[in-house]
Amino acid sequence: xxxxxxxxxxxxxxxxxxxxxxxxxxxxxxxxxxxxxxxxxxxxxxxxxxxxxxxxxxxxxxxxxxxxxxxxxxxxxxxxxxxxxxxxxxxxxxxxxxxxxxxxxxxxxxxxxxxxxxxxxxxxxxxxxxxxxxxxxxxxxxxxxxxxxxxxxxxxxxxxxxxxxxxxxxxxx
Numbered sequence: 001x002x003x004x005x006x007x008x009x010x011x012x013x014x015x016x017x018x019x020x021x022x023x024x025x026x027x028x029x030x031x032x033x034x035x036x037x038x039x040x041x042x043x044x045x046x047x048x049x050x051x052x053x054x055x056x057x058x059x060x061x062x063x064x065x066x067x068x069x070x071x072x073x074x075x076x077x078x079x080x081x082x083x084x085x086x087x088x089x090x091x092x093x094x095x096x097x098x099x100x101x102x103x104x105x106x107x108x109x110x111x112x113x114x115x116x117x118x119x120x121x122x123x124x125x126x127x128x129x130x131x132x133x134x135x136x137x138x139x140x141x142x143x144x145x146x147x148x149x150x151x152x153x154x155x156x157x158x159x160x161x162x163x164x165x166x167x168x169x170x171x172x173x
Contacts, residue, residue, distance in 0.1 A: 052114040059110050063103065 141150065159169035 052117045056110050056114060059106055063106065 155173045157171050157173055158167055160166070161168045
């Protein structure tokens with residue numbers, strides 16, 4: 001690996017290494033380029049039903065502004081039109097059919113985006129509830145064990161296999 005030549009490059013390289021080694025509180029394992037900072041915001045945006053509506057509104061607003069600008073140009077003073085002809089010369093040649101095709105393309109793209117967002121599931125892995133405890137009947141202990149305090153309370157040291165996540169051993173302390 002080549003040596004870094006300037007002090008700024010060394011600092012940037014060190015910062016990049018630190019960011020790659022940081023792990024997220026939401027996801028196990030290292031994350032790329034510190035996206036964990038914006039994790040909650042990104043999750044809310046991904047699961048929000050407002051995002052497709054706002055995007056569609058943005059597309060519609062842009063198209064409406066474009067149409068209004070063109071209509072104001074058509075009804076303006078001839079001298080103003082002559083001055084603006086150089087700016088809008090290309091757009092005056094655009095046929096009505098082409099503008100309808102562009103509108104249809106934008107609508108198809110917006111609808112496909114909205115449908116793909118609504119097709120996603122609303123639950124994520126972090127929203128799942130933990131499993132409920134299993135009810136077991138209370139055991140009956142011998143009277144001499146109850147006098148000694150051996151009534152089902154205790155501390156257990158559990159050994160868990162790191163690869164499988166299964167309990168491999170347990171002993172009372």
